[in-house]
């Protein structure tokens with residue numbers, strides 16, 4: 213790792229990698245990950261990625277996104293995302309990403325709250341397909357240095373300008389890295405929850421630093437609970453059963469085998485219906501019945517989900533599968549404008565860490581990979597269009613490296629800040645809604 217880069221990107225998920233690949237080859241880029249390079253939620257995405265089918269689909273795609281978001285979405289961002297979708301999908305295909313096809317034509321699936329089939333997929337491992345191809349392309353670039361197990365622990369900033377970050381390696385050794393631009397692509401905050409589909413290490417570190425350095429956040433209490441994760445008595449990361457399983461026909465049943473809700477409503481509404489049913493019937497889960505889906509579709513479209521359920525002792529071809537809601541996604545984040553700029557100069561945020569307002573109060577299924585890619589590319593374009601960057605008089609004097617000796621306590625403090633902020637925002641909103 214060198215001491216100075218043009219751009220430092222924190223995170224090697226779709227947002228970080230796509231931003232790196234969208235920057236010109238003469239930019240010297242460092243991209244770091246707190247865990248392994250493939251240890252990110254992007255690799256876990258199952259269902260797929262939305263794409264505007266054609267001009268006729270525009271109004272209903274826009275309306276579906278707004279309705280799922282309870283009309284709290286920033287309309288400009290929604291429009292940008294939908295209008296950019298075909299271009300970004302073409303970029304992915306150019307990078308070698310493959311989506312499922314039949315007779316040479318793309319197949320489109322559907323998930324909850326979508327009024328049209330507009331989701332491209334690669335079996336039930338779309339995230340792995342996209343992210344592994346982006347990672348392979350980034351590894352081929354001479355101008356991009358990728359570093360695993362390297363954790364951002366602070367920003368180097370002064371007078372609301374970001375000049376780089378402080379990183380720690382696996383042994384806790386800290387180094388300050390200077391950059392003209394810093395891009396936060398650190399994912400969501402599922403790691404602070406006991407039950408989440410997210411990796412444990414993805415725990416909102418950038419949000420804590422934003423609070424610490426007075427950078428604007430937005431809607432920190434807008435946390436999405438996914439209705440259907442596999443119920444087990446074991447701990448660890450919750451295994452998601454993609455919404456496209458319900459999109460293809462699976463139904464929810466209570467302990468008496470009765471259907472109790474429309475499975476294709478927005479996620480927050482289905483999650484609430486499940487919670488209410490569990491409370492009413494004093495159960496720890498409800499059931500997901502795959503039987504309306506043709507056997508061939510289960511085996512071909514959902515091989516990973518099928519195998520995992522079988523491993524847990526349930527054969528989706530014969531048995532109902534126990535499911536329970538769990539934390540899944542973060543709609544809020546570091547406030548950014550339509551070019552992914554935060555309120556601090558020379559600091560961008562992209563992907564789940566950021567809040568550009570696309571999702572409003574609740575994300576429409578399969579919009580997040582797309583949103584991450586579209587706004588990561590916009591960040592790259594804005595960086596390229598910036599004529600000059602402010603430079604610190606003396607970079608080293610901006611930071612006291614002795615302050616990072618007790619890293620575990622610092623990271624714990626960051627987690628507590630994130631949890632506190634979610635609670636504070638939720639309480640504030642509840643009070644406002646009562647008034």
Ligand SMILES: Cc1cc2nc3c(=O)[nH]c(=O)nc-3n(C[C@H](O)[C@H](O)[C@H](O)COP(=O)(O)OP(=O)(O)OC[C@H]3O[C@@H](n4cnc5c(N)ncnc54)[C@H](O)[C@@H]3O)c2cc1C
Nearest residue numbers: 223224225227246253254257259260364399563564580581
């Ligand atoms: C199980 C699951 C299924 C999903 N299915 C879909 C789907 O079908 N369609 C869809 O659109 N979306 C889906 N999503 C959501 C989507 O995958 C994520 O929103 C998206 O991938 C986020 O990408 P990202 O690049 O912002 O973050 P991530 O992919 O989470 O990457 C975050 C990166 O930041 C790094 N990082 C974090 N903190 C630090 C730090 N302090 N220092 C250094 N590095 C750090 C991590 O190591 C990681 O590299 C799913 C999510 C999950 C969990």
